[in-house]
Amino acid sequence: MARKIRVLVAKPGLDGHDRGARVIARALRDAGMEVVYTGLHQTPEQIVEAAIQEDVDVVGLSILSGAHMTLFPRVCELLKENDAGDIVVIGGGTIPEADVKTLKEGGWAAQLFTPGTTIETIVDWINANVKVN
Amino acid sequence: MSGNKIDEIKATREKWLTQRSKRKDRDINFDTVSGMPVQDIYTPEDIKGFDYLQDLGFPGEYPFTRGVQHNMYRGRLWTMRQFAGFATAEESNQRYKYLLEKGQTGLSVAFDMPTIMGYDSDHPRSLGEVGRVGVAIDSLADMETLFDGIPLDQVSTSMTTNAPASILWCMYIATGEKQGVPSEKLTGTIQNDILKEYIAQKSWIFPPEPSMRLITNIFEYAARHVPKWNTVSISGYHIREAGSTAVQELAFTLADGFAYVEAGIAAGLDVDDFAPRLSFFFNSHIDFFEEIAKYRAARRIWARRMKEKYGAKNPKSWLLRFHTQTAGCSLTAQQPENNIIRTAYEALAAVLGGTQSLHTNSMDEVLALPTEKSVQIALRTQQIIAYETGVANVIDPLAGSYFVEALTNKMEEEAEKYFAEIERRGGVLAAIDQNFFQQEIADAAYQYQRAIDKKQRIQVGVNEFINPDEQMDIEILTIDPAIERKQVEKVQKLRRDRDNIRVQETLEALRKAAEGTENMIPYILECVRAYATEGEIVQTMREVFGEYKEKPTF
Numbered sequence: 001m002a003r004k005i006r007v008l009v010a011k012p013g014l015d016g017h018d019r020g021a022r023v024i025a026r027a028l029r030d031a032g033m034e035v036v037y038t039g040l041h042q043t044p045e046q047i048v049e050a051a052i053q054e055d056v057d058v059v060g061l062s063i064l065s066g067a068h069m070t071l072f073p074r075v076c077e078l079l080k081e082n083d084a085g086d087i088v089v090i091g092g093g094t095i096p097e098a099d100v101k102t103l104k105e106g107g108w109a110a111q112l113f114t115p116g117t118t119i120e121t122i123v124d125w126i127n128a129n130v131k132v133n
Numbered sequence: 134m135s136g137n138k139i140d141e142i143k144a145t146r147e148k149w150l151t152q153r154s155k156r157k158d159r160d161i162n163f164d165t166v167s168g169m170p171v172q173d174i175y176t177p178e179d180i181k182g183f184d185y186l187q188d189l190g191f192p193g194e195y196p197f198t199r200g201v202q203h204n205m206y207r208g209r210l211w212t213m214r215q216f217a218g219f220a221t222a223e224e225s226n227q228r229y230k231y232l233l234e235k236g237q238t239g240l241s242v243a244f245d246m247p248t249i250m251g252y253d254s255d256h257p258r259s260l261g262e263v264g265r266v267g268v269a270i271d272s273l274a275d276m277e278t279l280f281d282g283i284p285l286d287q288v289s290t291s292m293t294t295n296a297p298a299s300i301l302w303c304m305y306i307a308t309g310e311k312q313g314v315p316s317e318k319l320t321g322t323i324q325n326d327i328l329k330e331y332i333a334q335k336s337w338i339f340p341p342e343p344s345m346r347l348i349t350n351i352f353e354y355a356a357r358h359v360p361k362w363n364t365v366s367i368s369g370y371h372i373r374e375a376g377s378t379a380v381q382e383l384a385f386t387l388a389d390g391f392a393y394v395e396a397g398i399a400a401g402l403d404v405d406d407f408a409p410r411l412s413f414f415f416n417s418h419i420d421f422f423e424e425i426a427k428y429r430a431a432r433r434i435w436a437r438r439m440k441e442k443y444g445a446k447n448p449k450s451w452l453l454r455f456h457t458q459t460a461g462c463s464l465t466a467q468q469p470e471n472n473i474i475r476t477a478y479e480a481l482a483a484v485l486g487g488t489q490s491l492h493t494n495s496m497d498e499v500l501a502l503p504t505e506k507s508v509q510i511a512l513r514t515q516q517i518i519a520y521e522t523g524v525a526n527v528i529d530p531l532a533g534s535y536f537v538e539a540l541t542n543k544m545e546e547e548a549e550k551y552f553a554e555i556e557r558r559g560g561v562l563a564a565i566d567q568n569f570f571q572q573e574i575a576d577a578a579y580q581y582q583r584a585i586d587k588k589q590r591i592q593v594g595v596n597e598f599i600n601p602d603e604q605m606d607i608e609i610l611t612i613d614p615a616i617e618r619k620q621v622e623k624v625q626k627l628r629r630d631r632d633n634i635r636v637q638e639t640l641e642a643l644r645k646a647a648e649g650t651e652n653m654i655p656y657i658l659e660c661v662r663a664y665a666t667e668g669e670i671v672q673t674m675r676e677v678f679g680e681y682k683e684k685p686t687f
Contacts, residue, residue: 019376
């Protein structure tokens with residue numbers, strides 16, 4: 001039997017909007033994944049350290065503070081610097097369409113889920129795109 | 134109503150039921166948006182024992198179910214107060230002047246995240262967040278710019294600040310001094326509600342105990358020097374936005390209110406010295422009647438507790454005055470123009486519920502900060518309610534509705550159950566420590582999301598009535614990244630130019646006060662006057678008080 005997909009749900013930035021992050025964390029766990037939630041106010045350094053320590057396959061960043069254009073690239077860069085560039089970075093939050101495009105095209109996020117996305121969509125995407133062995 | 138009459142109604146209802154039960158209902162969930170079951174019809178049977186004078190009374194009179202003023206909106210309409218702030222103090226100052234020109238009657242300042250969390254704009258943790266979700270304020274110099282050309286004795290200003298509320302309030306007082314306005318003349322509100330930060334909004338700095346001390350210090354200082362200021366805005370808004378039900382919003386907010394009253398009394402203050410300056414802030418969600426019942430129940434519960442439990446004698450201490458904001462979490466990114474309609478209904482519920490001031494969300498707030506055009510539509514929504522619909526002409530017009538009265542009673546009963554549970558857990562601070570509120574809210578949020586995903590609850594444009602080829606074609610406000618650099622340079626220049634010896638002396642005096650038991654406000658005010666930055670003042674207190682750490686759960 002394949003091992004479970006391991007996901008780090010991370011909440012970078014200074015804001016406290018953790019409703020989405022916590023709903024997603026619980027939903028992914030209910031969908032059979034192993035989920036670690038960082039808690040609030042994490043720096044990119046703390047997130048990357050947790051991702052490596054917990055040996056996760058996916059990092060999901062929840063950002064509602066408008067700082068996504070700074071935070072996604074920073075997390076990706078730090079992952080690469082730590083030889084963990086194979087970890088899939090996804091995210092969600094209040095991210096305008098134009099920024100979604102820039103982040104995906106720049107390789108800073110494999111997929112972004114904006115308001116109105118169902119939990120099922122996210123679960124299906126992870127199952128289809130994240131390979132574990 | 135007499136028992137005979139009730140029996141007659143009951144018999145008639147049973148007859149009606151034989152007909153009614155032949156009709157097939159639509160196969161949907163008829164519960165409120167909070168998941169509270171409602172009947173298909175309400176009759177006098179549902180408000181048995183209803184006592185007009187005891188349960189409702191008259192507006193402006195105990196227990197204030199019908200409103201806090203004797204003439205309500207016939208005297209003065211609610212304050213139309215749009216929350217605004219972005220980028221730097223200069224840009225926000227322009228927006229405030231625009232809003233005042235358009236007929237807005239009060240200001241409401243949104244701060245950026247570094248300001249809310251007590252970091253200066255050049256702190257590493259502020260990277261990428263300066264001026265993003267509100268205005269960046271690092272020192273008195275920024276506050277002076279923010280209110281440049283706006284005489285502080287002529288506007289009332291609400292400031293959404295919690296953990297560092299004492300500092301930003303001192304900056305406002307000092308800005309008044311610079312304008313020649315004495316603190317006695319200042320009117321406005323600081324949110325200053327730290328309990329709901331631990332519970333829901335999560336923008337904390339210090340642990341609960343020193344945070345509560347800062348709040349009681351503000352109560353005491355305001356009673357002496359800033360008597361017209363609302364020292365705390367006890368907020369359910371964020372509790373609801375975090376996913377709570379209406380009953381949880383009501384119960385947790387009032388429980389926080391009781392905790393502040395108890396803290397004030399424990400600090401040796403007379404309840405009537407500070408209770409009249411306590412105000413509230415509620416959400417207006419999309420379930421129309423549930424919201425109206427919530428506001429009516431809130432006033433009645435507060436009045437009864439303040440009078441009967443806390444022994445307040447001044448009738449002003451019994452009044453629950455509140456601001457309302459329509460529910461950001463009810464808005465959708467899909468077909469954003471529909472948000473104008475949602476907001477209008479929510480605003481109407483707030484007005485029918487007797488709010489004292491109101492912020493209507495702009496249609497694009499689910500995507501970014503609002504543009505000037507969308508803010509104008511949001512303000513016009515309030516003006517149409519106020520001047521065209523006629524709903525402001527009659528006080529508490531839904532009173533006596535079997536449904537609204539029954540729902541108001543139900544809200545009160547359910548809130549009382551939560552008060553008992555919180556008490557059993559050892560009070561609000563203990564319940565926070567046990568993660569009680571946080572878990573209750575997370576459970577409600579999860580159930581709500583599941584209901585949307587399973588289409589047990591319809592959200593127009595999201596899970597039904599979708600425009601499959603929808604293109605986003607509304608204008609979005611963007612914040613220029615250059616603003617961060619500009620603000621960073623500004624605070625660094627300030628640190629070079631000011632009298633740094635005086636800054637160090639005032640910070641040292643504050644440190645000593647924090648270590649002792651004195652009221653800290655006069656010391657914070659001295660730091661602010663010396664142009665110490667917010668980050669420096671917070672850091673001084675952080676070294677004495679430590680920092681709050683959450684236990685992350687989901």
